[in-house]
Amino acid sequence: MNWKFWEKDKSAEPRKKKTKTREWVDAILFAVIAATIIRVFFIEAYTIPTGSMERSLLIGDFLFVSKVNYGPRIPMTPVAFPFAHHTMPITGTKAYWDGVQWKYRRLPGLSDIKRNDVVVFNYPQGDTVALEMQDQDYYRMVRNMGWNTVNSQYTIVTRPVDKRENYIKRCIGIGGDVISMKNGLVSVNGKPEKLKNTGQIKYEVAFKTPDVNFAIFKDMGFNIDEDISRQDELSCVFNGTEEMMNKVKGLDFVASVKEQTQPEGQRESDVFPFDEKRNWNADNFGPITIPKTGWTVTLDSASMPLYERCIRIYEGNKLEKSGDGWLINGKPATTYTFKMDYYWMMGDNRHNSLDSRYWGFVPDDHIVGKALFIWMSYDTNGSFFSKIRWSRLLNGIH
Structure with missing residues (x-):
């Protein structure tokens, strides 16, 4: 006898309808997961916070940064609060748990980093931070104030690679390149590389008369308050592009226009590699060889200030000093072979940029992605509609 005749047909029962609360929870959960996957593996929004890339990128530009171009980086600190970088917005506490750390891995990308790419990366010296002075470089504070002073007066924390501040600069050199700079002009592998049309530096401008109508400079694209500083009645310092300064030079009341760079041989203490034996400054340094995977360097008093932090x-x-030599992982070493590629990053606004000149190389595991295009640009000055820089919307980044 077929007893299944007496069993209740469960398929005929109506499914229990989800509550409105459950529907909202499911929708939010799905949206968070989808957005996180897109943000980690495909594309992420980024805001320009400083003027270090002017006039290529302006404060208030909102960018889309591609993770696909150079290959998405697998999260190194996987346990983190969604959409928060390193700090919770309200509580100010850590937005991640560093009890779980994964090794650096990157999925295949569409291309390698090329010279002149505009790149977003984690700040290399952001491994240690004074919480009360997060806008300051910890290592510069230590050099200027002393280790004991900094560590006794401030709350010091360390951060994993992928939770360090995001920076955006232009890649000037890739692994294996030899970089140098003389009188403000960068050379790559011995070839001088002029600034792009949007790059700018400071110029000394002398006038023939003290009666100067500064409104004419506004029409040329200068911000009168930010780009021009008065030295005396007959001279000013301008921050502008070569094209803009050529227009200034052509004005009949301008006597001369001269690039304002530091003299060669004048040491600047905050310039990498902070070596008293090298009289380098932000306008004159090098040559420096950028490390790359498989490149071997001899360890000596000349090379160690450059590569000690990388190693x-x-x-x-x-890494330990032992007599006249070095110990790496407890073993004597006269050479070191690098395991990663490195890059040299600089801002287009050369005299207003904290870049590789001040902290050295950017390791491959710090690379976040390639800046693609501006999806919104917002000026804090002016009326509501004039605040949007309409001409910059959807502009590609070159």
Whole structure:
């Protein structure tokens, strides 16, 4: 006898309808997961916070940064609050848990980083931060104030690679390139590389008369308050592009226009590699060879100031001085072979940019993505509609 005749047909039962609360929870959860996947593996929004890339990128530009071009980086700190970088917006507490750390891995990308690409990356010296002075470089504070002073007066924290501040600069050199700079002009592998049309530096401008109508400079694209500073009645310092300064030079009341750069041989203490034996400054330095995977450097008093941080911090080796030589992971070493590619990044606004000249190389594991285009640009000055820079919307980044 077929007893299934007496069983209740469960398929005929109506499904229990989800409550409105459950529907909202499911929708929000799905949206968070989808947005996180897109943000981590495909594309992410980014805001320009400083003027270091003017006039290529302006304060208030909102960008889309591609993770696909150079290959998405697998999260190194996987346990984190969605959409928060390193700090919770209201509480100010950590937005991640560093109890779980994954090794650096990157999925295949569409291309390698090329010279002149505009790149977003994690700030290399952001491994240590004074919480009360997060806009300041910890290592510069230590050099200027002393380790004991900084560590006794401020709350010091360390951050994993992918939770360090995001920076955006132009890639000037890739692994294996030799970089140098003389009188404000960068050379790559011995070839001088002029600033792009949007790049700018400071110029000394002398006038023939003290009666100057500064409104004419506004028509040329200068911000009178930010780009021009008065020295005396007959001279000013301008921050502008070569094209803009050629127009200034052509004015009949202008006597001369001269690039304002530091003299060669005048040491600037905050310029990488902070070596007293090198009289380098932000306008004159090098030559410096950028490390790359498989490149071997001889360890000596000349090379160690340049590569010590790469070997010890970025590549995770125990590095010790032993007499006239060095120990790497407890073993004597006269050479070191690099495991990663490195890059040299600089801002287009050369005299207003904290870049590789002040902290050195950017390791490959710090690379976030390639800046693609501006989806919104917003000026804090002016009326509501004039605040939007309509001409910059959807502009590509070159």
